[in-house]
Amino acid sequence: MASFAAARTAPTHRPSLITEGTRRSFQNPSRVSFGWRSDAFARASNEAGSGVHGNDGNNNAGSLELNRIANESSPILSSKDSPILPRPLTASDLSSSVDRSRYRVAYQGLPGAYSEAAAAKAYPNCEAVPCELFETAFDAVERWIVDRAVLPIENSLGGSIHRNYDLLLRHSLHIVGEVKYALRHCLLANHGIKIDELKRVLSHPQALAHCENTLTKLGVVREAVDNTAIAAQFVAINQLHDTGAVASSLAAEIYGLNILAQDIQDDPDNVTRFLMLAREPIIPGINRPFKTSIVFSLEEGPGMLFKALAVFSMRDINLTKIESRPQRRKPMRTLDEGSNGAAKYFDYLFYVDFEASMASQNAQNALGHLEEFATFLRVLGSYPMDMTQT
Numbered sequence: 001m002a003s004f005a006a007a008r009t010a011p012t013h014r015p016s017l018i019t020e021g022t023r024r025s026f027q028n029p030s031r032v033s034f035g036w037r038s039d040a041f042a043r044a045s046n047e048a049g050s051g052v053h054g055n056d057g058n059n060n061a062g063s064l065e066l067n068r069i070a071n072e073s074s075p076i077l078s079s080k081d082s083p084i085l086p087r088p089l090t091a092s093d094l095s096s097s098v099d100r101s102r103y104r105v106a107y108q109g110l111p112g113a114y115s116e117a118a119a120a121k122a123y124p125n126c127e128a129v130p131c132e133l134f135e136t137a138f139d140a141v142e143r144w145i146v147d148r149a150v151l152p153i154e155n156s157l158g159g160s161i162h163r164n165y166d167l168l169l170r171h172s173l174h175i176v177g178e179v180k181y182a183l184r185h186c187l188l189a190n191h192g193i194k195i196d197e198l199k200r201v202l203s204h205p206q207a208l209a210h211c212e213n214t215l216t217k218l219g220v221v222r223e224a225v226d227n228t229a230i231a232a233q234f235v236a237i238n239q240l241h242d243t244g245a246v247a248s249s250l251a252a253e254i255y256g257l258n259i260l261a262q263d264i265q266d267d268p269d270n271v272t273r274f275l276m277l278a279r280e281p282i283i284p285g286i287n288r289p290f291k292t293s294i295v296f297s298l299e300e301g302p303g304m305l306f307k308a309l310a311v312f313s314m315r316d317i318n319l320t321k322i323e324s325r326p327q328r329r330k331p332m333r334t335l336d337e338g339s340n341g342a343a344k345y346f347d348y349l350f351y352v353d354f355e356a357s358m359a360s361q362n363a364q365n366a367l368g369h370l371e372e373f374a375t376f377l378r379v380l381g382s383y384p385m386d387m388t389q390t
């Protein structure tokens with residue numbers, strides 16, 4: 001019974017998991033509307049300048065903070081005189097920068113998950129809030145239960161996490177930052193279990209794929225679960241003898257597991273890019289490198305994608321990512337339904353990241369140009385690039 005003693009004595013406060021059943025309903029304070037059209041970018045950047053701090057340079061981030069301040073009881077009239085009057089805002093409330101360490105940041109999984117570590121990298125000392133599902137993390141932001149959600153989007157070994165691209169489109173949250181985090185996978189098991197006793201290994205599908213060579217050599221059955229920390233907790237709680245987990249060394253510590261092998265990924269350069277999501281977009285700046293993420297669709301036709309990408313190349317804007325996903329609502333078109341062997345094709349959504357801020361005229365011109373022939377275009381966010389070492 002070595003395993004859970006360590007979990008109980010873990011030093012940090014661990015918030016409880018948000019599940020579908022524990023959602024609270026919050027009244028949505030009035031939203032600052034900020035349309036993602038070129039004229040709005042120009043206006044916003046003129047109004048706000050470019051005061052950007054941290055990974056999420058969010059000048060709007062104060063809105064939740066200001067609502068909280070405004071709802072505190074008044075220091076001018078005693079609570080006996082007026083228990084409901086809010087304290088008026090002072091100049092120092094407005095000038096003090098937002099304390100991002102007080103953010104509540106939702107992530108999918110359990111303590112010890114990589115997403116929790118990414119949240120801490122983006123917002124040091126934040127309160128990371130575990131959620132059962134990615135959907136729950138998105139909902140928690142939309143319902144004002146938390147300030148931010150963190151979402152893994154692509155990995156240097158495993159490629160894109162496609163489901164999460166789809167989620168970005170289904171919800172209306174804005175990308176306000178990115179963080180790159182190096183994953184260091186460990187093989188974990190209960191204390192006293194030897195590596196050759198393992199018949200099965202549990203983990204997130206991406207983590208299992210990262211460790212393909214190691215797991216093949218071990219000859220174990222791989223089983224996918226939603227999250228690496230969930231895998232570690234399952235092995236510990238059930239005191240499994242023939243099953244291990246691929247997870248972080250922090251997960252080993254939290255769930256009281258033994259680390260049988262460290263750095264078991266096939267390639268030492270195993271970096272995951274996470275996105276930070278918020279209810280409001282940040283005001284894009286030009287004082288540091290920014291990236292912009294968009295999604296668009298095109299009419300079918302020869303050279304359409306070429307034409308779309310040319311709007312960036314002709315303005316010398318570097319693309320860092322392109323991903324295509326079939327459109328869910330109209331996934332396939334048949335050109336000639338009457339004839340045999342008719343050509344069939346998919347309607348696609350294209351997700352593109354490019355290195356420019358929406359505050360720059362160049363980027364606004366490129367999107368204005370793309371808008372002329374795209375059948376759909378949405379800016380998912382314009383946010384500071386993560387320039388840190390992983």
Ligand SMILES: O=C(O)C(=O)Cc1ccccc1
Pocket residue numbers: 108109112113114115116152155183204206207226227228229272
């Ligand atoms: O499972 C985790 O710990 C996560 O945070 C999700 C994940 C898994 C693998 C790569 C990146 C993110």
